[in-house]
Amino acid sequence: xxxxxxxxxxxxxxxxxxxxxxxxxxxxxxxxxxxxxxxxxxxxxxxxxxxxxxxxxxxxxxxxxxxxxxxxxxxxxxxxxxxxxxxxxxxxxxxxxxxxxxxxxxxxxxxxxxxxxxxxxxxxxxxxxxxxxxxxxxxxxxxxxxxxxxxxxxxxxxxxxxxxxxxxxxxxxxxxxxxxxxxxxxxxxxxxxxxxxxxxxxxxxxxxxxxxxxxxxxxxxxxxxxxxxxxxxxxxxxxxxxxxxxxxxxxxxxxxxx
Numbered sequence: 001x002x003x004x005x006x007x008x009x010x011x012x013x014x015x016x017x018x019x020x021x022x023x024x025x026x027x028x029x030x031x032x033x034x035x036x037x038x039x040x041x042x043x044x045x046x047x048x049x050x051x052x053x054x055x056x057x058x059x060x061x062x063x064x065x066x067x068x069x070x071x072x073x074x075x076x077x078x079x080x081x082x083x084x085x086x087x088x089x090x091x092x093x094x095x096x097x098x099x100x101x102x103x104x105x106x107x108x109x110x111x112x113x114x115x116x117x118x119x120x121x122x123x124x125x126x127x128x129x130x131x132x133x134x135x136x137x138x139x140x141x142x143x144x145x146x147x148x149x150x151x152x153x154x155x156x157x158x159x160x161x162x163x164x165x166x167x168x169x170x171x172x173x174x175x176x177x178x179x180x181x182x183x184x185x186x187x188x189x190x191x192x193x194x195x196x197x198x199x200x201x202x203x204x205x206x207x208x209x210x211x212x213x214x215x216x217x218x219x220x221x222x223x224x225x226x227x228x229x230x231x232x233x234x235x236x237x238x239x240x241x242x243x244x245x246x247x248x249x250x251x252x253x254x255x256x257x258x
Contacts, residue, residue: 008039008042008043008045008046009046010046010047010049010050010053011100012100013043013046013047013050013096013100014033014096014097014100014101015100016036016039016042016043017035017036017039017043017046018033018034018035018036018241019033019034019035019036020032020033021033021034023219024219024223027223027226027238029226029235029236029237029238030219030222030223030226030238030239031237031238031239031240032217032218032219032239032240032242033239033240033241033242034241034242034243035242035243035244044252044253044256047253048253048256048257048258050092050096051089051092051253051254051257052074052257053109054088054092054095054109054111054112055074055077055078055088055111055112055114056070056073056074056077056112057109057112061073061074067258071258074257076117077117078117078254078257079117079118079254080117080118081118082247082250084117084118084119084120085250085251085254086146086147086148086213086246086247086250087120087144087146088111088120089146089213089250089253089254090144090145090146090211090212090213091110091111091121091125091126091144092111093144093211093213093241094125094126094142094144094209094211094213095109095126097211097239097241098126098128098140098142098209099128102128102140103130104128104129104130104138104140104207105128105129105130106126106127106128107127107128107129107177107181107186107189107193108177108180108181110126110176113176113180122172123170123172123173123176124141124142124143124161124169124170124173125142125143125144125211126140126141126142126144126209126211127139127140127141127142127169127173127174127177128140128142129192129193129196131192132205136202136205137192137193137195137196137205138205138206138207139168139169139196139201139205139206139207140207140208140209141162141167141168141169141206141207141208141209142208142209142210142211143158143159143161143162143208143209143210143211144158144211144212144213145157145158145211145212145213145214146212146213146214146246147212147213147214147215147246148214148215148246148247149214149215149216150212150214150215150216150218150221150240151221152221154212155210155212155221155222155225156225158210158212159210159225159229162208162210162228162236163228163229163230163231167203167206167208167228167231167234168201168206169196171197174193174194174196174197175197177193178190178193178194178197181193203231203233203234204233206234207234207235207236207237208228208234208235208236208237209236209237209238209239210222210225210236210237210238210239211239211240211241212239212240212241213240213241213243213246214240214241214242214243214246215242215243215244215245215246215247216242217240217242218240218242219240222238222240223238225238226238
């Protein structure tokens with residue numbers, strides 16, 4: 001029985017919380033992550049901090065005077081609908097996976113900009129970038145699905161969404177990101193996003209990530225979608241996080257936030 005005693009930092013909690021496996025030797029781009037034993041109590045504080053950062057911003061909470069003074073704002077930002085909680089947590093985990101486990105970086109926390117806590121964000125779920133050679137900016141387009149019991153239909157929907165806009169990022173999503181970056185004076189990053197809107201992206205500079213968060217093992221459902229239909233030059237990454245008590249875990253995360 002594995003016992004983990006180290007404190008989990010919110011910046012790299014995924015490795016402390018989850019084991020990573022490649023369950024299909026014929027599908028090297030498929031990764032399934034499942035909970036380690038006896039770590040949930042250790043990961044929850046990190047999860048709570050990360051979720052507050054995604055929904056509000058830890059620096060903003062600090063400016064409000066700390067958690068006690070920001071309590072009402074935090075409560076009013078947290079969704080109470082099950083489906084919205086599930087989707088928000090799935091998108092947060094997808095973002096954290098990209099930042100913690102790949103060399104792409106997600107420029108903004110989109111969940112902060114929801115105008116209603118019970119709604120979902122429109123546009124691409126996650127867009128991440130990395131500077132490439134010869135001034136090229138490479139892009140990771142992500143679709144996230146969160147289900148207690150993941151089924152083929154959800155994966156087909158996500159795969160179809162990745163192919164929208166000629167398999168490229170939604171122009172509205174890119175405009176939204178660059179505007180938010182300009183507002184926070186992150187002009188150099190905004191330039192990279194704006195360059196994506198000014199020039200045609202080559203297939204070689206695009207990668208797709210189909211990300212799932214579910215109570216059942218996603219391996220056999222994800223594997224048939226290992227290749228990007230009609231666009232063989234765009235590589236595709238398949239990642240599924242499995243937490244057996246999916247719905248109970250989501251409730252634990254959201255209702256444990258203080």
